[in-house]
Amino acid sequence: MKVKMITLGCKVNQYESEAMLSSLLKNGFTAAADDEQADVVVLNSCTVTAESDRKVRQIFRRAKKDNPDAVMVLSGCMAQAFPEDAQRLEEADIILGTSNRARLLPDLLTFLSTRQRIVDIEPHTNGETFERLQVENFSGRTRAFVKIEDGCNRFCSYCIIPYARGRVRSKPLEDLKAELHALADNGFREVVLTGINLSAYGQEFGLHLCDAIEAACAVPGIARVRLGSLEPEQLSEPVIRRMAKQEKLCPQFHLSLQSGCDATLRRMNRHYTADEYRTIVRNLRAAFDNAAITTDIMVGFAGETEEEFAASLAFAREIAFAKVHVFAYSRRPGTRAYDMGDQVTNAVKESRSHAMIRATTETQRTFFDTQVGRTEQVLFERAVQPGVYEGYSMNYTPVLAASGTSLAGQIRTVRIESNAGTHCIGRITDGNEADADAD
16 A cells, blocks of 8 residues: 655654654555555644644645545644544544554554544653654655654743643663664764754653763764754753764754743743843854854744834844744644733734844845855755755755766765855865856
């Protein structure tokens, strides 16, 4: 039977989809091509905003229309956090949550035998252990995501994810090492350590995120270790010094900010101040050469005044982020912020989004200017046009370079020669093939 996997949301979801697909492929299923109908469609859902749920419903129904005879499986965060809403999707034959993905295969076999709808959602409990998923490959990618942590204990006032994911739990270090060796054996040169609250890795074992970083950097064949999104308050100066000892660790740090205004941060129930965030950034830049700081910024949170937004905008300019994901606050049923007063209008949210995007686009261009003239190691991923390849430097600067031979999957030495606004242009300096400047 042919299976098609649809993934919405974060890197953790992408890892879990790969693990589910791998399990099915090992048990006789085959992956459906993009242009062919599938016998089984699995949609791994996101529920970070109400808009995410709308997209889940829309894409799920479209997938059923495109694959009318397929067994339809809805899994992931939306199903776990809002099981009643999930069950209203009449197209769903099997509904799975976020703690029992190993049930996908037996549930499929049961459904194929009985043709009776299966709702298989287990509530999260305190003290539950890390779900033992593993991947050895990552379809169509030159870097592999590796989930090492799940769950969150923070309960930010706008966020439903602790209800969808449960409490913090971590992958045992020995399991992580085995998975990393398998990925290295399959040719992956870069791994990205991911989690729902990645900074909390290992706390139930008396370990720290640094232990996972050091284990990954010790694997022969892995040339780069990159980190997913981090909660900033975990990054004390001693932790940063310990991280900086690992030469394979990429100097790109995605520190989730959300707002640069202390009053807004308090209403969000974030656990740091703007000044503490500023200090962490300063320490990272002191410890890592050519570090890139990237982030997420929310505009229009409940009660955000013009003065608060102005403070957040000024802070974003001051930090000079290399890249920012800007998004407008979306009221999320089930969270404390949903019932807060002084909700910001959609028109104001849109205006503030445009202003923040303009400001952070400029900081990105300024950051790219600092990369011009540098010689960097670039991991190339794909051809963007004949003879021109896209890749990323250690600090995740996107670089285009021309080559007469395929660069996909290779790490090459590149001199960055210009800033094209959304990326940099480079020239390969370590080869003899017919390389040329990319336009």
